[in-house]
Amino acid sequence: MSTQSYIKWLGHAAFEIMLSGKKILIDPWISNPLSPVTLNEITSVDYILVTHDHFDHLGETVDIAKKTNATVVGVFELVNYLSEQGVKNTIGMNVGGSVKLTSEIEVYVTPALHSSSRGVPVGFIIKAPEATIYHAGDTGLFSEMDLLGRLFKIDVAMLPIGSLFTMDPRQAAYALTMLRPKAVIPMHYNTFPDIKQDPQQFKELAESMLPDVKVFILKPGEVLQLPIK
Numbered sequence: 001m002s003t004q005s006y007i008k009w010l011g012h013a014a015f016e017i018m019l020s021g022k023k024i025l026i027d028p029w030i031s032n033p034l035s036p037v038t039l040n041e042i043t044s045v046d047y048i049l050v051t052h053d054h055f056d057h058l059g060e061t062v063d064i065a066k067k068t069n070a071t072v073v074g075v076f077e078l079v080n081y082l083s084e085q086g087v088k089n090t091i092g093m094n095v096g097g098s099v100k101l102t103s104e105i106e107v108y109v110t111p112a113l114h115s116s117s118r119g120v121p122v123g124f125i126i127k128a129p130e131a132t133i134y135h136a137g138d139t140g141l142f143s144e145m146d147l148l149g150r151l152f153k154i155d156v157a158m159l160p161i162g163s164l165f166t167m168d169p170r171q172a173a174y175a176l177t178m179l180r181p182k183a184v185i186p187m188h189y190n191t192f193p194d195i196k197q198d199p200q201q202f203k204e205l206a207e208s209m210l211p212d213v214k215v216f217i218l219k220p221g222e223v224l225q226l227p228i229k
């Protein structure tokens with residue numbers, strides 16, 4: 001494990017995560033208005049996790065997978081579609097399932113309360129020695145988050161706070177009482193005027209709901225080192 005482990009926000013719901021020496025992209029909509037990188041700058045990726053097939057999450061998955069040979073992980077119907085688009089390496093899954101990507105990295109598929117055209121929308125829990133990470137995908141508040149909080153010791157949760165399509169700051173803060181993570185990163189806000197939110201307001205609500213939680217308001221391109229201290 002010579003490489004530094006980290007979570008980097010690429011704007012919207014897109015993250016680059018380095019865990020146990022593997023580079024993982026989640027929901028790589030690299031052309032999003034907040035993105036700190038261009039598609040050309042993305043040259044090596046091991047895995048791409050896609051929560052659902054809306055354009056702002058599927059993003060440039062096909063292009064990136066084709067040029068890097070990354071393995072795409074997602075719901076069965078979605079990855080079948082990606083195979084038809086020429087993506088070579090895929091792992092089709094469904095809610096409740098888990099897969100070991102390597103001897104150190106395990107991915108679980110969680111429910112998400114949202115919509116999609118192919119299969120169902122999901123979230124992911126990624127377990128690795130450095131951290132257990134929960135990316136909620138696009139979702140409303142749902143009570144099974146309490147089960148996720150009991151089953152997994154979540155270190156970092158990425159939660160949408162933009163409202164309109166997902167939870168707003170108040171609901172995302174309430175979600176923390178069920179998920180009980182050590183740290184939270186707000187996402188899916190301020191990409192467009194429609195989902196404008198004040199992340200400071202989320203921070204205050206989050207700290208009132210779960211006093212020990214660390215709120216990391218990342219700027220696009222900013223990195224949170226793992227494990228978190």
Ligand SMILES: [Zn+2]
Pocket residue numbers: 013054056057138165188
């Ligand atoms: Zn979205």
